[in-house]
Amino acid sequence: MQNAEYAARVDDVKRRAHGRWTEILGSLQVDEHILKKRNLPCPLCGGTDRFQYTDKFGEGNYHCRSCGPGGGFKLLQAVKGIDFGTALREVERCVGMVLPTLKAVSPEPSAERMKKLAKRIWDEAVPVTAGDEVDRYLRGRGLALPTYPKVLRFHPALGYFEKDGAGKSRKVAEYGAMLACIQGPDGHAVTLHRTYLKDGQKAMARDAKKVLSAGINGAAVRLFEAIDELALSEGIETGIAVHLATGKPVWAGLNAGNLEKLWLPDSVRRICIYGDNDANADFDGQAFAFALARRLKKEERRTGPRQVQVFLPKQAGTDWADVWRTRGGHPPNVA
Structure with a gap:
């Protein structure tokens, strides 16, 4: 559009x-x-x-x-x-x-039911391997990895649902999908993120990217294990691009609002926030990236001193996955 x-x-x-x-x-x-x-x-x-x-x-x-x-x-x-x-x-x-x-409108499913649904979907999926739909999708975006994080999986035929006029969800198609496990502070799965795929690309569906249930509240897709340094991004693809560009471990918050709420281990001493440049919209990417930085600095009374930096792409309407792609997969100066 x-x-x-x-x-x-x-x-x-x-x-x-x-x-x-x-x-x-x-x-x-x-x-x-x-x-x-x-x-x-x-x-x-x-x-x-x-x-x-x-x-x-x-x-x-x-x-x-x-x-x-x-x-x-x-x-x-x-x-x-x-x-x-x-x-x-x-x-x-x-x-x-x-x-x-x-x-x-039909009430939201209970938390216990959603937890069981998430486990069933996750168990139906398999680890991402070279040549499968997820690998083709990420490779097509210049984001191929020699080994993919265990928090990502490939589901060969995941039901795609839309709500009708009465608010009832109905299955309208099946697509291959990239699943991402969203983990809370205790490391346990909170819910799943789904990216529906077709022919190695994001499916042409109204909501090709969906969180299985709302209320992730600071949980993250922990793409790589946190060390004393951790990079943070909104999207999964953006997080992989940052990792490829910098070698840093990355967690993805999935959206700007949740990015601000992310829970981080106290052991992390250097935090690099890679926000989206939303200057062509409502500046949400910038606002929430700096809001997170502000929160982390305020928390230093409890955590001790931390180095916190915010990085933003120069061009309006872009994220770091766009930067990685336009540079032909060569590391930009974002460290």
């Missing part, structure tokens, strides 16, 4: 959502206590009573005394751990319906 068309789409959703954000956020499982317009811990940066949802201008407005003001989209991204594109689609679905009927 061209930039002008995308901008018009965003403007149209904002217009239709104006004055309806409290209902929209509630229908998308944002906890009702967040929407009661009282002082609370911030869903983005924590604290005790620094955050207040106000909806002052009808845009789902909130204010945090630490990380500043924001609106409905940013709040939805933070609470559910999703990127802007996913949040946009969720709100589009809501404003295209009569809001009083939203409670008829």
Whole structure:
């Protein structure tokens, strides 16, 4: 979709959502206590009573005394751990319906059921090997590795589901898929990330990249084992590109909102944050990369001194995987 068309789409959703954000956020499982317009811990940066949802201008407005003001989209991204594109689609679905009927949407599956589903899908998959669909996909993007991380797997025929008008998920296709295990602070799997593939490329599906369940809240795809130095990225492909360019171990946060929340071991003393350049959109990549850096520096009272650096591509609308590709797979100066 061209930039002008995308901008018009965003403007149209904002217009239709104006004055309806409290209902929209509630229908998308944002906890009702967040929407009661009282002082609370911030869903983005924590604290005790620094955050207040106000909806002052009808845009789902909130204010945090630490990380500043924001609106409905940013709040939805933070609470559910999703990127802007996913949040946009969720709100589009809501404003295209009569809001009083939203409670008829099927409830989210229980945590235990989702855990069993994730294990079943993971067990159906196999390690990534040369020549399979995942290897072809990554190789086509200049991201081939001699040995792939164990947290990535190849599923040969994973069901692709879309929600119908009643909110019920229905299987519409099967694709090969790259699975990524998302691990919480204890190292246990929280859920899976799925990248649907076809013929060695990302499938031409509406949501070719999906987290199996929401609420990853600081969990990460630990592509490589952390040492005293650790690099952080949003996307999995970006993380592999950073590793190829620098040799550093990398963890991927999957989206800008979750990047800011990432849990890191206290043993890590040098942290390099490789943010996306979102200057052609809402600057989320930059904002959350620096928000993470700020949080880590504040935590030094507990962790001791750490070296924290933020790196951003020069060109608007690019990430470090784009930089790696445009340089023909030669390491750029990003160390």
